[in-house]
Amino acid sequence: MRILGIESSCDETAAAIVEDGDTLLSNVVRTQIDIHKVYGGVVPEVAARSHIEVVNAVIDQALTDARLTWKDIDGIAVTYAPGLLGSLLIGTLSARTIALQKNIPLYPIHHVEAHVYANFITKQAEHLSLSLPKEQPKFPMLALIASGGHSQLVLFKDHGDYTLLGQTQDDAVGEAFDKVAKILGLPYPGGPSIAEAATKGDPKAYQLPKAKLQGAYDFSFSGLKTAVLRAVQHEVGVDTSFPSFELSARLNDVQRANFAASFQHTAIETLVDKAEKAFHDYSPASVVIAGGVAANQELRTQLQERLPLPIEYAPMQLCTDNGAMIATLGCFYAERMQPISPLSLEVQPSLSMTQTAWHTS
Ligand code: KG4
Ligand code: ZN
Numbered sequence: 001m002r003i004l005g006i007e008s009s010c011d012e013t014a015a016a017i018v019e020d021g022d023t024l025l026s027n028v029v030r031t032q033i034d035i036h037k038v039y040g041g042v043v044p045e046v047a048a049r050s051h052i053e054v055v056n057a058v059i060d061q062a063l064t065d066a067r068l069t070w071k072d073i074d075g076i077a078v079t080y081a082p083g084l085l086g087s088l089l090i091g092t093l094s095a096r097t098i099a100l101q102k103n104i105p106l107y108p109i110h111h112v113e114a115h116v117y118a119n120f121i122t123k124q125a126e127h128l129s130l131s132l133p134k135e136q137p138k139f140p141m142l143a144l145i146a147s148g149g150h151s152q153l154v155l156f157k158d159h160g161d162y163t164l165l166g167q168t169q170d171d172a173v174g175e176a177f178d179k180v181a182k183i184l185g186l187p188y189p190g191g192p193s194i195a196e197a198a199t200k201g202d203p204k205a206y207q208l209p210k211a212k213l214q215g216a217y218d219f220s221f222s223g224l225k226t227a228v229l230r231a232v233q234h235e236v237g238v239d240t241s242f243p244s245f246e247l248s249a250r251l252n253d254v255q256r257a258n259f260a261a262s263f264q265h266t267a268i269e270t271l272v273d274k275a276e277k278a279f280h281d282y283s284p285a286s287v288v289i290a291g292g293v294a295a296n297q298e299l300r301t302q303l304q305e306r307l308p309l310p311i312e313y314a315p316m317q318l319c320t321d322n323g324a325m326i327a328t329l330g331c332f333y334a335e336r337m338q339p340i341s342p343l344s345l346e347v348q349p350s351l352s353m354t355q356t357a358w359h360t361s
Helices: 033-037 044-065 085-102 111-120 173-184 190-198 222-236 253-282 297-306 324-336
Strands: 002-007 012-019 023-031 075-081 106-110 141-146 151-158 161-167 286-290
Touching (some): 002 044, 002 111, 002 324, 012 044, 023 044, 033 044, 075 111, 085 106, 106 111, 106 324, 111 286, 161 253, 173 222, 190 297, 222 253, 286 297
Parallel strands (some): 002 075
Antiparallel strands (some): 002 012, 012 023, 141 151, 151 161
């Protein structure tokens, strides 16, 4: 079975084709990072307009790269939740139109659930050269999902059968990377730029707190972000009334690198502490990480040091938003679920992954 995946929930317009839930035939990602960089974050209206401009070309490219035509496609999987309303509308409208025109079954995919499925891609067409895991993860599977919008620990018993163990009570971890980068004067998106600056810094230079929460597997990152802000104010000798957007100009490169390294170390250790606890409590057969922050090398290193099983990581390109993860989940979904009518598919900007159709059915 060959599924075309379409993703447009935030600032990447992406399409990919996956065969049988494990083989990537093409993977096209058009990012809007350069457009949003000047604003220091994603501007929803601008994102939606950019998706409209490129979505058809991105889908055509996915078919061309895979050397396929529409009659080779058995289903279309599209992100319908969660994400920016305007952005979701463009991807779903394209998917619905094609499904209707070409009479191809259409499958609604939850973006956060799909991030986990980047880990199921183990084979690829010759023209792609990603460094892929050798085997698909086994169930029960513990997934640490860490992205710009989500931070959660999920225990998968099977495809579509999972329990949310815990999640962030405030900011997502990627959001904290992005906000701390702003404080430090590092470019958007904050994750990669903090990781880069951190390579030159000392992770023990500043003592930053880890949040203590009621839920054993819950997270909180808003206090950590504020702790960085206070520490920067203290370091440059100003009080809380000083405008935060002017703070970074007072930091020198050594201080900036030390703050980046100290923040990254604490944020990542917070994720790994909870993942380690869940691992010991539930003894999963495999552990995967997913979402944009899964591209973080420090997370990969710390997790492997703390967990007693070998972890295979998806390539960085499949951790941040892409169509391949949508198509892969689409393959498993299509095996078990009926397609949705192109006329009735509606976007759900803030739907939790515990409320997806196949989970509750
Ligand atoms: O999954 P994703 O591409 O989009 C969402 O669904 O949110 O995640 C984007 C987030 C951003 O907050 C970005 O700063 C973060 O992932 N990110 C990273 C790294 N690469 C991207 N965070 C830490 N280290 C990285 N190397
Ligand atoms: Zn994402």
